[in-house]
Amino acid sequence: MNTLNHVRTELWACGLVIMLYSGFALADTEAPKPAARPTSMQHDGQHDFDFEIGTWKTHLKRLLHPLTGSTTWVEFDGTSVVRKVWNGRANLIELEVDGPGGHIEGLSLRLYNPQSHQWSLNFANSSSGTLSVPTIGEFKDGRGEFYDQESLNGRTILVRNVWSDITPNSGRFEQAFSDDGGKTWEVNWIAIDTRVADAPTK
Template sequence: MKQLRVPVVRLCIICLLAVFLSFDGVAQKKPDPSSAESSGQHDFDFEIGTWKTHLKRLQKPLTGSTTWVEYDGISVVRKVWDGKANLLELVADGPAGHFEGLSLRLYNPETRQWSLNFANLKGGSMALPTIGEFKNGRGEFYNQETLNGRAIFVRFIISDVTPTSARFEQSFSEDGGKTWEVNWIAVDTKVKD
């Protein structure tokens, strides 16, 4: 009986080692979540370059206004910190006048999310960042701000991304996100080098 136990125990140890080694091998085959390829760090790489921008802006959001103003301009996006950040500069003109905006987008490797930090030349300071990420080719970013003394939610969506075009849409909600009013639509078309 003792002779039978030793081979059985050895066989069990060998089987357990094989199982642990196979789990270790599987774990090594998974992509490293901190690697640039799987992290989201390069989500905005599509936008690096120069773009023609057509912009529509609702004049008085959350007032019942339906008056939109339109602008045409150029957006230039530069990669910063090897893709962990980028800087967008927008210059546009239209019947409502001249507009210059800047957006610094920063990637947080711990949360795998982006903060979009926007300023316009007229205001001269950064707005609160919208924070979010891309999923299935669509970026969704949110924050909470104050408009006319009232707390509102802000949603910024990047969609319809192709190598030569993309759509950017901002909406406000004054009812906690139950309903949204679109107030900013920009369609960018890539300028050939």
């Protein structure tokens, strides 16, 4: 009996050791749990241009010969009509102004990319009938900055469009060029918009 009890005790002890070892082995090979994804803090900017929906009086100043050292500006006055498209994820702007520099009819299509959270601004002048290279960017702290690379007089330049000083009834748009990689910028287009009070805003 003593021998039988001894064998049983050894078998029980061996079984316990095997169970404990298996548990440790499983713990060692268990796949690590994936880290929780951080909550995205990126701004959803699909309604950033909603402030501009409506009809505006536009006062425009244009530098005649950018990046030539010229300081000759011409001024225009007219209207801008901005319509919402795709529930604010796009909009269409019709600009029509007149001044000593002539008559300008412009069309701008702005498109929101929900993956990048950025806007592309695409401009066309009726005199050319083609869309320009889009400037791409976004709004931060109430200021919108948009950039692209273009050719001017055979030279590659950077283009920057900026929306600032935005209120429910006014806004400022500037275009600037740089031919030194963005170290310095020359503003060549300034538009000040004032909302037409009696016009619908949506």
